[in-house]
Amino acid sequence: MSDVNDDIAIRIEALRVGFGHRAQPAIVLDGMDLSVKRGEVFGLIGPSGSGKSTLLRVLAGIERNWSGAIDVFEHRLAPRMRFKGALRRDVQMVFQDPYASLHPLHTIGRALTEALEVNRIDSPKRRIDAMLDEVGLPGDVLERYPHQLSGGQRQRVGIARALLLSPRVVLLDEPTSALDVSVQAEILNLLVRVKARHEMTFVLVSHDRGVLAHLCDRAAVIERGRIVETWDRQALSGWETETDADARVESWV
């Protein structure tokens, strides 16, 4: 399907996901085609229930029941495949609610160390210290449990854990929408720094047009499981004033 040497990080063709009864499934992703370029921040926006999280979950190997064709760099994904080795390291996800991915009875130190060990990455201590510094967390969070952190700190842990594995693709599912407004801005600033510092490809779901205009190189609108529109950087900067897009997004809220 793809050229190994092209500039595409993620190539999706005719992706279909349905839930429910096999004979009459509810179609959530309905023949989606999408390409994300290497090194770009690609935004996804769309009404609640349009399939944004499902798409990221397929790309992260969490939702394994799908049909179509997906390449992530040189990895050809297949339905029902379990991510292992390089593929498991290469694709990391940051969830809307960082509690969802942190064991309540494990310290943050354990969560971060295990992520490295499972993926057989060396010098965990040095890597973890450098990463805490990068995401703006004090060293003593390592002894703490998830419930002892603020929402913003938990999300910094979620971002740290994703980045620790030096992935090539980071999937972010509404990473700021569970946070207080002032904390949202801090996490966005962190993401801007992360983007500048790492040569990674990001797919960022947000229902906030301003967030996408701020961070993304391109963005697409999903409705009913299909991409209905794609914006480049220039069009995105027009989102500040674009009344059509405003009206459309407001109608979803």
Ligand code: ADP
């Ligand atoms: P979004 O993130 O755009 O709000 P989702 O991808 O979470 O949308 O969900 C799309 C649709 O798929 C919703 O109608 C949701 O109820 C349904 N859905 C998602 N996951 C499952 C599942 N595991 N089983 C059944 N239905 C699901």
Ligand code: MG
């Ligand atoms: Mg969602």
